[in-house]
Amino acid sequence: MSLEVALYIVPTPIGNLADITHRALQVLEQVSLICCEDTRHSGKLFSHFGITTRTMSVHDHNERQRAGTIINKLQAGEAIALVSDAGTPLISDPGYHLVSQVRDAGFTVVPLPGPCAATTALCASGLPSDRFTFEGFLPAKAKGRTDVLQALVQEPRTMIFYESPRRVLDSLASVAEVMGAERKVVLAREITKSFETIKGLPVGELIEWLKEDDNRTRGEMVMMIAPFRADGxxxxxxxxxxxxxxxxxxxxxxxxxxxxxxxxxxxxxxxxxxxxxxx
The missing domain is CATH 1.10.10 (Arc Repressor Mutant, subunit A)
Structure with a gap:
């Protein structure tokens, strides 16, 4: 496979390394440079697959500045890849500013399909999937969470959030407070990993289920809230x-x-x- 000069958006596994695609490996091997959210984290993945391509850190705090360097390399005829720590870049991860500047400079951005925690969890949730809204992470502070959730009380689509283990109980408590203890929530943790768990209950019951075992609040989380209910x-x-x-x-x-x-x-x-x- 011969690569055109472009910025390639390359998804990487969210847990199980076997989920990387053949095309993703080809691109990562053939580009001149791989832009990583964390070069040390991605280095473990590259080492596993024997990828020796040069890397450069591109994260929330430097992507605007690094965009100019990357555009210069594209102008010099180099193909470049962008990866995040896990999953599809730009989905609650850095990259938006870089992609925007690269496109404005007239270069092609090539997206590769691949792992994404939000859609992977949704397809196994049992919640309506014909229409959904991805909301990223809820705010860390209670007032911010309440404001966001109040705006979504009557949302007719399934709502998908990412959540951290240290805040998941607080976030679920806010859901119960704003949307009611009977609103169904499906929590998916450690998707594609050894301890993958997908549990759906009315949020009040889900909170109690999590409190029964500290292990249930460990790992990366996808929290999905059922759409607004009318007449039950x-x-x-x-x-x-x-x-x-x-x-x-x-x-x-x-x-x-x-x-x-x-x-x-x-x-x-x-x-x-x-x-x-x-x-």
């Missing part, structure tokens, strides 16, 4: 969208009845949600 029932996102579109031409009551027939859901649930949304 999760409304499919496509039914909500149909109702919203019909409301552009019909009264809410009629739109709800038609959408309920189309999607096989309760019209009262759609009607109540429409009222709350101001449709």
């Amino acid at each position: 029932e999760t409304i499919p996102a496509d039914a909500l969208r149909t109702t919203e579109l019909l409301c552009q031409e019909l009264p809410l009551k009629k739109a709800s009845a038609l959408a309920a027939q189309i999607h096989g859901v309760k019209k009262n649930a759609l009607y109540k949600h429409g009222l709350e949304q101001g449709w």
